[in-house]
Structures are given as structure tokens and as C-alpha cells.
Amino acid sequence: MLEALAKLLNNAKEEIDKAVNLKELNDLRVKYLGKKGPVTEIMKQMSKLPADEKPLVGAKANEVRTALTEKITKKEAILEEEAISKQLLQEKIDVTLPGTKVKKGVAHLLTQVIEEMENLFISMGYKIAEGPEVELDYYNFEALNLPQGHPARDMQDSFYITENTLLRTQTSPVQARTMEKHDFKDGPIKIICPGKVYRRDNDDATHSHQFTQIEGLVVGENITFADLKGTLTVLAKTMFGEEREIRLRPSFFPFTEPSVEMDISCFKCGGEGCRVCKGTGWIEILGAGMVHPNVLEMSGIDSKIYSGFAFGLGPERVAMLKYAVDDIRHLYTNDLRFLNQFSVKETGEN
Numbered sequence: 215m216l217e218a219l220a221k222l223l224n225n226a227k228e229e230i231d232k233a234v235n236l237k238e239l240n241d242l243r244v245k246y247l248g249k250k251g252p253v254t255e256i257m258k259q260m261s262k263l264p265a266d267e268k269p270l271v272g273a274k275a276n277e278v279r280t281a282l283t284e285k286i287t288k289k290e291a292i293l294e295e296e297a298i299s300k301q302l303l304q305e306k307i308d309v310t311l312p313g314t315k316v317k318k319g320v321a322h323l324l325t326q327v328i329e330e331m332e333n334l335f336i337s338m339g340y341k342i343a344e345g346p347e348v349e350l351d352y353y354n355f356e357a358l359n360l361p362q363g364h365p366a367r368d369m370q371d372s373f374y375i376t377e378n379t380l381l382r383t384q385t386s387p388v389q390a391r392t393m394e395k396h397d398f399k400d401g402p403i404k405i406i407c408p409g410k411v412y413r414r415d416n417d418d419a420t421h422s423h424q425f426t427q428i429e430g431l432v433v434g435e436n437i438t439f440a441d442l443k444g445t446l447t448v449l450a451k452t453m454f455g456e457e458r459e460i461r462l463r464p465s466f467f468p469f470t471e472p473s474v475e476m477d478i479s480c481f482k483c484g485g486e487g488c489r490v491c492k493g494t495g496w497i498e499i500l501g502a503g504m505v506h507p508n509v510l511e512m513s514g515i516d517s518k519i520y521s522g523f524a525f526g527l528g529p530e531r532v533a534m535l536k537y538a539v540d541d542i543r544h545l546y547t548n549d550l551r552f553l554n555q556f557s558v559k560e561t562g563e564n
């Protein structure tokens with residue numbers, strides 16, 4: 215039996231040396247040291263041995279088991295290291311290869327135009343005000359001198375949500391909200407309000423059912439129409455340059471008196487008349503006027519002491535004029551071939 219054990223040890227060592235991966239090694243562990251393996255088998259048969267042989271065989275069997283366990287552990291460490299090196303070799307990366315270029319996003323043309331106008335007004339001392347897009351009928355119409363049933367409500371077909379709430383059709387409700395809570399101890403009101411508005415207009419080259427407006431409002435003592443005209447002139451010259459022609463037309467808004475609309479000469483035809491300007495040579499960009507005394511009074515402002523002007527313009531129209539965009543729908547269809555033409559170079563690649 216001692217001889218069998220010695221032979222077993224040699225055979226097992228040879229096989230362990232030849233194992234090329236962890237699976238093979240594990241199979242050998244089971245083969246030689248498992249419950250059904252030869253070492254366990256010899257141990258089981260020890261009871262049948264004569265008493266004087268038992269200690270010798272027992273000691274030898276233990277020696278074989280220990281030697282094999284050690285040998286397998288060492289081989290296991292070697293094979294594990296080999297497996298890791300092989301894996302690392304497969305996962306090797308070339309750090310000198312150029313990386314994948316990440317395209318940087320840029321502000322949408324409309325955002326760029328709105329920000330340009332915001333910066334202009336902020337530089338003139340205006341603050342930015344905000345109001346809800348889902349608006350109360352009261353602020354969208356009534357507080358702006360358009361009582362229930364007023365015929366001027368037909369001017370703006372609206373998306374009503376309930377009887378008293380709608381998607382605002384203009385940014386003018388922010389006028390009423392601002393005036394209502396203003397305290398003249400803090401100085402005059404001087405705000406602009408950029409935001410989305412909604413109308414049931416049919417989409418065409420210059421109209422969209424959802425578009426943006428920038429509302430402007432100045433209220434204080436001795437504010438006159440000359441202040442309004444001066445402000446609109448600065449706006450037009452800053453946005454379009456000295457050469458573009460401007461005209462103020464008398465108009466009507468229930469919340470301003472007198473009221474005007476400002477047009478800019480058509481960029482496409484230079485004033486001769488084309489599809490873009492619907493043959494008129496002019497494109498309307500804003501409505502404006504002196505705040506109606508009724509509107510001041512409804513917001514709790516004494517119209518005998520305070521006066522003011524307001525204007526509301528369409529940034530889409532400004533973007534179209536400034537960048538010769540001949541259809542407002544280009545601003546909403548997210549076609550990258552169009553948008554990429556207006557990426558701001560300093561902010562990244564396009």
C-alpha cells in the first residue's frame with residue numbers, strides 16, 4: 215500500500231504539471247483528492263490492515279494528501295496569473311489612438327436671438343419677468359381692457375383649457391401681473407418678459423400656432439411716446455443695423471392708447487413685394503403703445519400720476535429678418551442642415 219501511495223503521488227504530480235488551465239486542474243483535484251478519489255479510498259481500507267502497518271500507511275496517506283494539496287495550490291496560482299496576463303493582453307488599448315469626437319451642442323437660432331435682445335434690454339436697465347403659459351382668462355384678456363364679450367377677443371383665437379384658463383395668446387398678461395404687485399417706492403417698472411405663446415393661427419411662412427414673444431413694459435412718472443419711439447429705434451438699429459428701414463403704423467390694441475405696429479423692410483425683396491412679405495414689402499415685428507389708463511387703474515396704479523409704454527415682439531420674425539430665413543417653420547422642424555448654419559463658432563465644433 216505504501217508503494218501504491220508513492221506511485222499515486224508521482225502520477226498525480228506529473229498530471230498536475232501538465233495541466234494547462236484551471237478547469238483541468240480542478241478536475242485533477244476532484245480525481246485525486248475528491249471523496250471517490252484514491253487517497254480517500256486507501257484511508258477507508260486502513261481498518262483492514264494489520265495493526266503495525268496502520269500508522270505507517272496513515273502517515274504516508276496524509277503526506278500524499280498534503281503534498282498534492284500544496285502542489286495544486288501552487289499550480290493554481292501560476293495558472294491564475296497566466297489567465298490574467300492573457301486577458302490583459304486581449305484588453306490592451308492603444309492610448310495613442312485619437313478619441314471619438316464628441317459633438318458639442320449650440321444654442322438654437324431662436325435662443326440666440328432672444329438672448330441677444332435680453333442682453334440689449336438688460337444693458338438698458340430692464341429686468342426679466344416671467345409668467346405662466348397656462349394663464350387665467352382674467353390676465354390674458356380682462357385685466358388688459360378686454361372684458362368678456364369684447365369684440366377684440368376675436369383677434370386672437372385661443373386654445374382654451376377650461377372656461378377660465380387658456381394657453382396664453384400673448385406675453386402681455388405679464389404686464390398686468392407685474393403692475394399688480396409693483397411698489398413705486400422701488401422705482402419705475404422696467405421689465406421684459408420672453409416666453410412661449412399659443413394661437414389657433416394657420417401655419418404659413420410667417421405664422422406658427424406656437425411661437426415666442428418678448429413683452430416690454432415701462433411705467434413711471436412722465437413716460438411719453440417719445441420714450442417708446444426711442445426704445446424701439448435703439449432695438450431696431452441694434453438688431454438689424456442702420457440700413458434697414460422701419461415704419462410705425464397706427465394700430466389698435468385694447469390695452470394701449472395710442473397703439474402702433476412696427477414693420478421692417480423685407481429682407482428678401484428689399485421692399486418690392488414677394489412671398490415672404492405677402493407682396494407688401496414690409497414685415498411686421500411688433501405691436502406697441504402707451505399703456506391704457508384703464509389697464510393702469512385695474513392694476514391699482516394711479517393713471518394721473520403714472521404713465522407707461524408697452525411693446526410685444528415676435529423673436530421668430532426678428533430671427534427671420536436678421537438671418538434671411540424665408541419660412542418660420544424652419545425654426546421648429548429641427549432640421550440639422552438648417553440649424554448647423556447658425557452654430558456659434560466659439561462654443562465648439564458643429
Ligand code: FA5
Binds near residue numbers: 413421422499527
Ligand atoms: C400682441 O400680441 C400684443 N400683445 C403686442 C403688444 C404688446 C401690443 C404690448 C401693445 C403693447 P400681435 O398680435 O400683433 O400683438 O403680436 C405681436 C407680434 O407677435 C407680431 O408683431 C408678430 O411679430 C408676432 N406674431 C403674431 N402672431 C404670430 C404668429 N402666428 N406666428 C409668429 N409670430 C407671430
